[in-house]
Amino acid sequence: MIVEIIKWVFGLIQIYEYAIVVYVLMSWLPGARESGLGRFLGRIVEPYLNMFRFIPPVAMIDFSPIVAIIALNFARNGLAHLVNLFL
Template sequence: MPIIITIINWLLRLLDFYSIILIIYALMSWIPNLYETWFGRLIVKVSRPYLSLFENLPLQIWGLDFTILVALIVLQFVQRFIIIVFNGVFH
């Protein structure tokens, strides 16, 4: 059982880290030249596959794009779901 706890803890940390990457991606939109740096290309390469899942949803309202916000909320729900399932199975 300790190995499962370790795996779940790493998974939750990975989801936290990915949330930070998405926030960095959103902040980079304020300075578009950052997308052309090696760091910007890395952030785009890591974040775009997940964000592309939300492209077909109508998340652009009055010129504002809420795609990243919805993506972050979904990640938080996934984290909470993992915690609830883990607590329900092992406690």
């Protein structure tokens, strides 16, 4: 039972990472973020990305999504180690 819940949480984290990547790629297409999908992803992804906006853009490239995805990977790996420790 608990293993199934953990797998479900890992799946949600993976989907969230994909949502971040799609949202970032949408910034390359004019008007894509103003579409229905873009607004939906913005409502989901922007609050998390805003936590990493303290990193200044370098040469007009925003590295906060990369740091955000790395942080999600650290959280997922930490959770996996905790589960392995207690199961």
